Amino acid sequence: MNKIVVTGLTLIVGAVIGAGVVAWLLPTASSPVPAEKKPLYWVAPMDPSYRRDKPGKSPMGMDLIPVYEEQSAKESPGTVRIVPDVENNIGVRIAKVEFAGLDQRIDTVGYVQFNEDELRHVHPRVEGWVETLHVKAEGASVRKGEPVYSLYSPVLVNAQREFILAHEQGRPDLLAAARQRLVALAFPIDKIDSLIKTGQPLRTVTIAAPLSGVVENLGVREGVFIKPGQTVVSLGSLDKVWVIAEIFEASAQHLSLHDEAIISSDAMPDVRWSGRIDYIYPVLDNKTRTVRVRIVVDNDGKQLKPNMFVRVYLNDDQPTPRMVVPREAVIRTGAQDRVVVALGDGRFKSVAVKVGQVGGNKIEILDGLMPDDEVVISAQFLLDSESSKTSDFIRMQHSQDQATGPLAVWVKATITSLMPEHKMVSLQHDEVPDWGWPSMTMDFSTADDVDLTSLREGMVIHVELKKADDGKVVVNAVHIPEQKNIDGPPSKRESPESEYADPDTEVDHSHH
Known part of the structure; x- marks a missing residue:
């Protein structure tokens, strides 16, 4: 009898325990299984406007991708979502x-010209005939003082006779006047004294080269009758030459006088010449839309020749x-x-x-x-x-709790330019570690209560940069360091203009 009772109790206890385990493992009404998220719709990977209410293929044969409620609510207009394999296939x-x-390096072309500062035109001052032409062709080399041509002029012969006659008559006043006339007619000065010794006028007068160089232009031949104002010969020096470079208007603003230029030629690829900008022409060529720049180049080896085509390189040394x-x-x-x-x-x-x-x-x-x-x-x-079909073209901004730094920072800056009519200022500011900004030059809009009239270009100041609601960074406050009380708190807006202190002095802006 006892054995039967024990067996019955054991079965009852086991049933109770088993029922408890089963009840613990099965879900109850108070602990429902989380429902699987359901897509709102399916879209084509490359065309968000192609929507379907069930999975399928896009017109391009790609699997449609699901769009969920949370995903749709977070994305701004115009956001395109593509799956990784599509991103890889189209080569993003x-x-x-x-x-x-x-890189402000300007790579352009130019051509070589004579240095017009050293270009000389030889003109006769009296009419006559070219009896002997000592320079036979353009491009010929001549040295200063060498004969260029010999001129027979009755006017010069008569002027010599007047000088000799004044000397023979012992008339100092007439002699001085006759000498001045010979000089004015370009009669060689070293020949005037020989007229007194010989007492005979020279039939022809030889005109010498005024400088060393080459013949740039030869306008006469032997036997030609010439008159005052007519160009007999033009001489140019090749010790220094001009290189005229053509610069596109978009790049011309980066140039300034005395900038260094490197010259090369395809004819001599291993040779480089150095020069500096001597003049920037003020007029833009209406056909080529370029600005001409004149570069003076030393040409010691006479390798650069007029009308030669060259390449010109101009650099910005400190970008x-x-x-x-x-x-x-x-x-x-x-x-x-x-x-x-x-x-x-x-x-x-x-x-x-x-x-x-x-x-x-x-x-x-x-x-x-x-x-x-x-x-x-x-x-x-x-x-x-x-x-672009649905985009508002506005960059999504990080929320404040996602921001990587404070909304406002103080930084030292140098004013590079002021634009009061636009309420803007250009600053070359120091590094901003809180925002991960390096030292750079940027244009900033200013707050409405920032008075720009107390600021000057080149002034070193402290500015408060603040991130506005639209994501732009504006100058919210300005402090001009003073010689005295430099460590004191700045005013909320500009202090009166004064001689500012050492720009490296740190200012306590914690009061803001």
């Missing part, structure tokens, strides 16, 4: 926005760091410039940008991007064609 490549100096992207990243439509920003996780969006200068394979971005952005440099036209 991206590059980071960076701060770097633009200023700027926000730049690869040149191929910018899509220029004529009405708008934009780039395709890589948002991560296969998301891309077309964003409007304001571009600045172009140098080499980089282009400056003045507005529209942030330093930590990444842009598409390959397949960007394909992505833009889809994103």
